[in-house]
Amino acid sequence: MMFTTKVLENKEITASLYYLKLQVPDKFNAMPGQFVMLKINDSFDPILRRPFSISGFSKNRIEILYKVIGKGTKLISHKKVGDEVNIIGPLGNNFNIDNSKIPVLIAGGYGVAPLLFLAKNIRKYSKNKKIVFLFGAKSKKDIMLRKEFKKYAITLNVATEIGGTGYKGLITDLLKYLLDNKTLLPEKIKIYACGPEKMIKEISKIASQTNISCEVSLEALMGCGIGVCLTCVCATKFGLYKHICIDGPIFDSTIIKL
Amino acid sequence: MMFTTKVLENKEITASLYYLKLQVPDKFNAMPGQFVMLKINDSFDPILRRPFSISGFSKNRIEILYKVIGKGTKLISHKKVGDEVNIIGPLGNNFNIDNSKIPVLIAGGYGVAPLLFLAKNIRKYSKNKKIVFLFGAKSKKDIMLRKEFKKYAITLNVATEIGGTGYKGLITDLLKYLLDNKTLLPEKIKIYACGPEKMIKEISKIASQTNISCEVSLEALMGCGIGVCLTCVCATKFGLYKHICIDGPIFDSTIIKL
Amino acid sequence: MINLGVNIGEIKLKNPVMVASGTFGYGEEYSKYIDLNKLGAIVVKSITLHPREGNLPPRIVETSAGILNSIGLQNVGVHTFIKEKLQFLKQFKTAIIVNIAGNTVQEFIELVKILNDTSGISGIEINISCPNIKYNTKNHLAFGQNPKLTYKLTKDIRKATKLPLIVKLSPEVTDITVIAKACEDGGADALSLINTFPGMAINIETREPKLANIIGGLSGPAIKPIAIRLVWKVFNAVQLPIIGIGGIFSAEDALEFIIAGATAVAIGTANFVDPEITLKVIDGIKNYLAKHKINNINQLIGSLKIEKEKL
C-alpha cells in the first residue's frame, strides 16, 4: 500500500547511521525481511524512491536503520519530527524461520537492519530460544544499538575489521572460526544473512560447502520496488533472472548466482 | 560577491508572505533597489537561483520579504533558523533619491520589499522628511508590517482591491485620486514604484502624462543575475534592450517599454 | 458534463491518459494500487516472438530528473502473453494496446498475425525505437531512425492486420517529421512519441559504464521539453493522432502535451514513483477543464496559441 505519514523520530545513532521511526496505518503489517520504498520529497532530483528494510515493526510504527550514502539518504537525514514522508510497503518476501534449527543471524554494516527485526520477532515468540547474532563492521563505533539487542536478550558476536571490540577480522572469518571450533554445528543451524555483496557471496559459499541451510537478503538498484520496471534482476543458478523486489529480497543461498 | 550564510529568521508574516533574515559578511553593503540571487539547495530541481529585492539592510544582516509562488519559494519557506543558504549579491543598481522632491513610494503586493528599504533609508538620513507611501494589495490581511512602518514614522496610504481598509480600489486609482485632488503635486514629487507589471505600466503612463519624475523596479526571469546569460531583457523606447539584472532593476519610467 | 473521451484512430478511449509500454508491466502489479478500469488505455510491455531474458544487470541509473534503463526488452514472449497476461487484462473495461518489438520485418509480421487471431486487443503499437537492443540494420540504427525502413515496416504490417496501428518513434533523428510522414504514408493510424533517448553514465571510480549494457534509454522529466517540442512539430506536419510521452508526472505536464498537439498521453517513469499517478492526472485534467469551462477535451488538442508571424 501507499501512504503519506509522519516522521516520529530521525536521529543519528553513530557516524552517518540513522534510526528513522515512522507512523504507519492500522492495516500495515510487516514481516522480517520486507522493505519499504520511501519517497524523498517532491523534487525530481533525486527522482526515484529509496528501498529500506524494515528493522522494527510494532502497531502503527515502523523503524528503519539507514546509512547516509549519497544524495537521497542525505536528504532523508535532514527530515525532522513531524515532517511528512510517502511510503510504499511493505514489499517483498520475508525470512522463513526454521524452528527446528538454531538461528544464526549474520549482519554486515547496515545489513543489521532486517536482522534486528528478525531477532526481535524470534524472541517475541520464544523467550528462551537461542539466537546467535554475528555482527560485522569496520570499527567499534559501527556496532550500534547494543542496548536494543540487550533488551531482547540477544548476545552479539562482534567482528570488526580494524579490531577494537570482539573478533578482529571479517565477519565471515568469525563464522568460519565458529564452525571450525564446532561452536556452530552445520546441521543444527540455519543462517540468515544481510550485508555487502562480498559478504553474502562468501557466506553463500561457506553454507554450500558445509551444507548449512541459509537465507540471504539481497540488494539491487530498484526503479519501482513492485515488480514492474524489471531493473532489479539477479541471476540464478538455473539460468533465469529473479526480481529482487518481488521474488526477494530474501533468497535461499543455493539458488542465486552473485 | 558570493557567500554561504545562515538563516537568522524565516517566518510567515501573513498568508504566504515570509520575512527572511540572513547574516551577511562585513564587506556586504547594499542600497535600496538592489537584489540578491538566492540558491535554493543542492538539488538540480529547481536548478536556478531566485532573485529577491533586499528589503532591509543593517550591518551583517539583510532582510528579504518574499511571497510563496512556486517550487522555489516554497522550498525557501521551509528553511529553518541556522540553515545554510548561498547568496550572490548585492546586485543591480539602486533608486536615485532626489532630495528636492517629496518621495512617493508606491508598492503593489510584495513590491513593498525594496520600498520598505528605501523608506527606511530616507528616514535614516532625514528624521522629518515627509514620505508618502502608497501600499496596494488584494485585501486587508495583505497589508503587512504595519509596525515596522510605524517604527520608521511612515504613514501608509492603503488601497485594497476588495476593500476592508483604506481606499477601495487599485493603488493606481488612489494615486490618480491624490493627484486629482491636489494632495500630490506633480512638480513637487518623485515616484518610486515596485509591483506587478500592470501597475508599473499604469504608473509609468500617469507619470509621463503628468510629467512626474518616476523610477520603477522591474522584474524578469533571470538565469544568472550578473549580466551574462542575456535572458532578462526589457525593451526600451529607443529600440535597444536593457538587461534588468545589471542595467536595472531600477529604471527611469520614461525609457522603458512594457 | 465534461467529455474526456478521445479517439486514437478507431480506438475509443474514455479519457486521454494511457500508460507507456514497459512501465506498467501487464497491469497486474498496479491493479493493487488503482482501478485499472479508470485508465484510458494500457500499453503493455514490448512483446517479442520468443521470451527474452533481457540485458545483464545493472539495468538502471538514476540521473538528474530522469533515469537510464537498459532492460533490453525482457518479456514473456507472445504466446505466454496471450495465454496468461492478456487473460488478466481482458477483465477490465480499458483499451489494451499491445506493444510489439522485432529485429526483422518478418518477426513483426509474425507477431501481428498471431495477435490478429486474438480477442481483447484494441490496437498494436510497434516499437521501432528501443535503444537497448542491437538492430541488424546499417550502423545498428533502429528501424525508427530510417524513413525508408520505417515506411516499409509500417506498410508491411499494415497489410498484415486490420487492428489499429500505432508507431512509436525514436527521438534520435534529424527531422522527426520525415519519419512521421513515412508512418503516415505507410498506413499507420497513430504515432507515439517519444521513446527514450540513448544515454550513458560512467562510474568514475571504476571507469566502467554504470549500465552493463553500456547505454540505456533516458526517460523522465529531463526529456519533457524535448518531447513537447517534437509532439508540436509532428502535430504540424501530419494528420495522425499523437500519443504524447516523455516525463509526464502531473496533469499540468499532460495538458502541455495535449495543447501542443497530443490526442492522448502515456505516463511512463512516473508510475514507478507514484503508482497512483495516472488517476491523479485524470482528475487534474478534469479539474482544469472545469476551471477553464472547456466541456470537451478534444477542443484542447493542439490549441497552442501562436501569433501568426512567428510561424
Add this chain to the structure above:
Amino acid sequence: MINLGVNIGEIKLKNPVMVASGTFGYGEEYSKYIDLNKLGAIVVKSITLHPREGNLPPRIVETSAGILNSIGLQNVGVHTFIKEKLQFLKQFKTAIIVNIAGNTVQEFIELVKILNDTSGISGIEINISCPNIKYNTKNHLAFGQNPKLTYKLTKDIRKATKLPLIVKLSPEVTDITVIAKACEDGGADALSLINTFPGMAINIETREPKLANIIGGLSGPAIKPIAIRLVWKVFNAVQLPIIGIGGIFSAEDALEFIIAGATAVAIGTANFVDPEITLKVIDGIKNYLAKHKINNINQLIGSLKIEKEKL
C-alpha cells in the same frame, strides 16, 4: 607533479576546463568572481558579422534539471567584439576561442577573415547548431544537421583560415558520427559536443509557449547522459579531440566526459548557478587524479573500460 595540460589541436590548454559559448559573456562579469587566468580556455558568446538584438523576451524557462533558453545570438557583432571585448580578454593568460555563427557560408567566411587579422585569438569555434535562429536551409534545419552542408562549410572555412578550427555539433541528428566524420573530412581540428537540444514549454493557463521564440535550447544536467553517450560515440568514430559539453556541474561530471573520450570539457549553465564552478571543477579533477595516482590527465581521456564482447 600532476599534468593537467591538454591539447585541442594546436591550442594548448593549461587544464581541460573551458567555459561554453554564451554562458560566460566575454569574461568581464566573471572576472569579479574568479581569476580568469586559471581557466583552460574561454569560449566567447557566439559572434556574428553584425550586432544582433536577439529574440523577444521571455527568453528563459526553468525545466526539471535544466533550462530552455532562446537568446537568439544577441551579441555586439565582430567589430565591437574585437575593439572592446577582446581587448579585455587579451590581458589573461588563457586561451581565447571565438565562437562564430552565420546564416550562410559566406557570412562564416567573412567572419573568419576578419578574425585572421586579429591577434590574441587561440582558435575559432563554429556554431552550426544554434536552435534559436532560423536557417535558410531546407526545412530550416541547422547546418550541423546535414553532413554535406557541414562538410562544405568546414572545408570552406578551413581554406579561409590557419587558426585552429573547432566545430560545435548539434545533438539533434540521427547519427552524430556521420556529422563528426564530415567535420573531420572537412579539415576541422576538434569537435565540441553538444550544443543545446531544441525544446519547448507551454503555459497551460494562457495556452501560449513560455518562450516568445516558441522553442529554445535545453541545457543543464537533464541532458548530461545524452551528451556523454554522444561524446563516447564520436570518440570511437573519429580521431579529432573532443570538447565535452552538457550539464557539467561538478568535477565528477567533467571526469565522466573525459573518461568517455573528451579531451577537454566546457561548462555552461553551471556558471549561472555558481560563478566559481570552473575553479571548483579544476580542483576536483586535480584531487581525483592525485587520489587515483594518475599523473597525467591525458591518460584518462577515453579510458572507459568495456569488456570486449560488449562492443
